[in-house]
Amino acid sequence: MNIPDDAFYALLIQALQQREGETLQRTLYHALRQAILEGQLRPLSRLPGSRAIAQQLMLSRNTINAALDQLATEGYLLRDRQGSQVATLPQTAASEMPAQTSVDLPPHLAQLPPGTRRDSPTLAFTPGMPAVNYFPLPLWRRLLDRVLREEGSLLLGYGDSAGEPSLRMAIARHLALSRGIDCDASQIAITEGAREGLNLCTQLLSERGQMAWLEDPGYFGARSAFVSAGLAFQGLPVDDEGMRFPPAASPSPRLIFTSPSHQYPLGTLMSAARRLALLERARQEDAWIIEDDYDSEFRYSGVPIPAMLGMVPNAPVVYLGTFSKTLFPSLRIGFMVMPKALALSVQPAIDSLLRGGHRVEQRALALFIEEGHYARHLASMRRLYRKRQGQLRAALQQELTVPHHISAGEGGMHLTVKVPGVDDGRVVDLARQFQLAPAALSRFYLDPSQGETGFVLGYGNTSASRFVAGIRTLNRLIVQTQRERG
Ligand SMILES: Cc1ncc(COP(=O)(O)O)c(C=O)c1O
Secondary structure, eight states, X not given: OOSOHHHHHXXXXXXXXXXXXXXXXHHHHHHHHHHHHTTSSOTTOBOOOHHHHHHHHTOOHHHHHHHHHHHHHTTSEEEETTEEEEOOOOSOOGGGSOOOSSXXXXXXXXXXXXXXXXXXXXXXXXXXXXXXXXXXXXXXXHHHHHHHHHHGGGGGSOBOTTOOHHHHHHHHHHHHHHHOOOOOGGGEEEESHHHHHHHHHHHXXXXXXXXXXXXXXXXXXXXXXXXXXXXEEEEEOEETTEEOOOSSOSSOEEEEEEOTTXXXXXXXXXXXXXXXXXXXXXXXXXXXXXXXXXXXTOBOSXXXXXXXXXXXXXXXXXXXXXXXXXXXXXXOOEEEEOOHHHHHHHHHHXXXXXXXXXXXXXXXXXXXXXXXXXXXXXXXXXXXXHHHHHHHHHHXXXXXXXXXXXXXXXXXXXXXXEOTTOXXXXXXXXXXXXXXXXXXXXXXXXXXXXXOOEEEXXXXXXXXXGHHHHHHHHHHHHHHHHHHHO
16 A cells, blocks of 8 residues: 555544544445545555455445445546455546636627626515516415415426417417417427517527617517627617617527617607518518517506517517516516428527426416406506506606606506716616615616616515605715716
8 A cells, every 4th residue: 555554543443532413334334435536545555455455444344345335436536356445546536626716718708797796575666576576376376286285296307398378379379369360389498487478589599690670779588698609799779669780790690689679778669660660671681580578568558569479471580578577586587489481490499508498477377367367367457557647747756856868668566867077877776775776777778888767666576655755865876976976
């Protein structure tokens, strides 16, 4: 052996003395494995026989043999009739691995926008957070229970990779009524929220290095998806009619991300003329439009605006929907709707990329929609949010004394207030101490230093009783930061 018997036994005795909760066998195994990895026991050196080790340590021979056998199974020792010999392992022993405080990721990930803090649904003005306290939990519990009772362990295996057929059928029926989309279940894939739908679009429809257009300001989830897919991207400004695209573009876009029903965060509704022009442009460029319809169920004036997907036959559009705003975010169920030909073409890829899961929740959601609870919940949330929007506008009029302008906002669950020349990031940081969590408008721009400033005020999760005091505090913080800046 390369270390004297004394040192060998000292090593094992010390490990046994320091043993905490582990079995004797595991303790010996760990001590020997570490000595081999660190080179204290060199390759090809022989260990004493198991009988000798057992006698020396006053342990049973079975315990010693079990530890040695385990090391042999994992390839640290070679065991034969003559005893145990240390195996020859590659040079990089564990002890030689440099200690790391951080790890270098692929450089393109440095372009990811920072994550958003959504840690508490109770902070006032959090954008994108629905009134989760109004969700009919007892009913939801009953539906989950019913699905489990009726189908039980049948639902515990993998499901259809595109999601539960009953949910896809229910969504198709709902979309025909509420969004003017004529589709069937085969055109729908259930995703883990709109986010996964976006990632799936990049995987299915684009290649690394291709160009993607997105709205600027816009939803940072789109930027995250494009960055992680290695796409180049260009921000397009948004005016009163929606996304404004350049007359000629080089390189051509492959993907175009837009939220035409309620631009995020400005709240603009894309005009019919702009929609048709964008559809035509996408056709010319051989691009796909990704239509993010995140909160269009909540429209408070006029008739609902049909989706772009249903506007013209064979529109090159993938429609993304989500239940994060209409029900609750942690449900993590969204869906994408594709034109028929695309749905057919991507089916094998979807089968390869996705695994059908969350079957119980998906079945319960299908019942929730089919039995009319979804339509009822939407109607009641629409009433609540419409009222809250009016109350928030009133609070802004009364309490916001600094010059400001409320950007469009015919629906949804947030109002965007432009406040020129304010350090909106700092105000938002300060506001958290007062249990307020609006978002800084400048943060939604690709280059925040060039963006307009102001606040995105979510009212979905905020009781109207907090509006006046909340806006008063926000106003005070704006004035305070403006004074600090001189
Ligand atoms: C503009 C926009 N689109 C889509 C989503 C939906 O995301 P998900 O369905 O992944 O929760 C959000 C949520 O914050 C959003 O703000």
